[in-house]
Amino acid sequence: MPLVTTREMFKKAAEGKYAIGAFNVNNMEIIQGIVEAAKEEQAPLILQVSAGARKYAKHIYLIKLVEAALEDSGDLPIALHLDHGEDFEICKACIDGGFTSVMIDGSRLPFEENIALTKKVVEYAHERGVVVEAELGKLAGIEDNVKVAEHEAAFTDPDQAAEFVERTGVDSLAVAIGTSHGAYKFKGDPRLDFERLQKIVEKLPKDFPIVLHGASTVLPEFVEMCNKYGGNIPGAKGVPEDMLRKAAELGVRKINIDTDLRLAMTAAIRKHLYEHPDHFDPRQYLKDGRDAIKEMVKHKLRNVLGCAGKAPEILEEIKKNRG
Numbered sequence: 414m415p416l417v418t419t420r421e422m423f424k425k426a427a428e429g430k431y432a433i434g435a436f437n438v439n440n441m442e443i444i445q446g447i448v449e450a451a452k453e454e455q456a457p458l459i460l461q462v463s464a465g466a467r468k469y470a471k472h473i474y475l476i477k478l479v480e481a482a483l484e485d486s487g488d489l490p491i492a493l494h495l496d497h498g499e500d501f502e503i504c505k506a507c508i509d510g511g512f513t514s515v516m517i518d519g520s521r522l523p524f525e526e527n528i529a530l531t532k533k534v535v536e537y538a539h540e541r542g543v544v545v546e547a548e549l550g551k552l553a554g555i556e557d558n559v560k561v562a563e564h565e566a567a568f569t570d571p572d573q574a575a576e577f578v579e580r581t582g583v584d585s586l587a588v589a590i591g592t593s594h595g596a597y598k599f600k601g602d603p604r605l606d607f608e609r610l611q612k613i614v615e616k617l618p619k620d621f622p623i624v625l626h627g628a629s630t631v632l633p634e635f636v637e638m639c640n641k642y643g644g645n646i647p648g649a650k651g652v653p654e655d656m657l658r659k660a661a662e663l664g665v666r667k668i669n670i671d672t673d674l675r676l677a678m679t680a681a682i683r684k685h686l687y688e689h690p691d692h693f694d695p696r697q698y699l700k701d702g703r704d705a706i707k708e709m710v711k712h713k714l715r716n717v718l719g720c721a722g723k724a725p726e727i728l729e730e731i732k733k734n735r736g
């Protein structure tokens with residue numbers, strides 16, 4: 414099965430009111446852990462690559478690893494997506510280089526400039542059968558080492574969202590409703606602006622796919638494991654699972670997860686090295702990291718995103734459209 418776009422995934426997810434997991438990938442063990450989980454759960458997948466990932470692993474290695482995953486996974490619908498593309502050039506490089514979906518993140522720009530940049534990417538992408546995600550509103554937190562302070566973060570305006578989608582022709586939209594990137598999402602009690610989300614859904618075309626960034630739950634078991642085995646990440650806190658379920662119920666179709674992968678892998682490796690100070694074969698501890706990712710992703714697919722078992726209906730939709 415070749416790479417697919419997110420079109421059929423989002424259509425079926427809207428019908429069934431579930432979300433597709435978009436997992437950030439940076440190396441072989443992360444990809445293998447995620448894909449193994451999706452295979453066992455028969456779930457659709459979005460594998461996403463950031464500029465930082467391309468810098469770390471190189472575009473060609475990531476593409477080849479994802480190609481290997483496709484072959485190894487049998488008949489799973491998998492999309493390869495550029496996460497937070499900051500300019501036309503990186504989007505073009507990924508479109509030309511085999512990605513089926515790109516994000517142009519013009520959220521830092523004034524409204525009109527964000528529209529112009531997004532339109533330019535949409536035009537280039539659509540001509541080549543690639544779908545585009547854009548972003549409106551600013552998330553607090555760290556993105557590619559750029560720290561957006563809380564007071565600079567700005568929630569998405571529902572009217573602007575409708576105008577933005579109409580004028581750009583974009584395929585999905587990332588919104589800011591209170592999530593943020595990284596492991597420290599809330600100082601006090603977690604809170605998302607669901608009223609705003611509902612208004613955005615009402616103003617957008619029916620079933621328009623909404624994307625939630627910064628959606629890791631920061632699982633306490635991994636935070637505790639990190640801290641127990643030599644780590645120091647006190648006070649890490651993520652988006653509670655029931656809030657993500659509610660977001661999917663309301664219209665969020667893509668849920669972005671990176672921090673939870675990082676935490677799972679690091680916690681398992683810390684534990685392994687602590688318990689086996691004599692080990693120095695990377696395969697021994699990387700295997701534990703990969704296993705931890707697999708179990709965590711299975712839990713997400715089944716209990717949070719609701720997309721376990723949905724691969725067949727998406728494949729059927731893809732075949733129907735290819736006629």
Ligand SMILES: O=C(CO)COP(=O)(O)O
Pocket residue numbers: 437496497593594595596625626627628629630669670671672673
């Ligand atoms: O939004 C993300 C990638 O674009 C990841 O968010 P987290 O930091 O919550 O995992």
Ligand SMILES: O=C[C@H](O)COP(=O)(O)O
Pocket residue numbers: 437463464465466496497555556557558594671672
């Ligand atoms: O949006 C942030 C993602 O977690 C990607 O992070 P990164 O830019 O460090 O790869």
Ligand SMILES: [Zn+2]
Pocket residue numbers: 497518520548552556
């Ligand atoms: Zn952004």
Ligand SMILES: [Zn+2]
Pocket residue numbers: 497594626627669
């Ligand atoms: Zn993001």
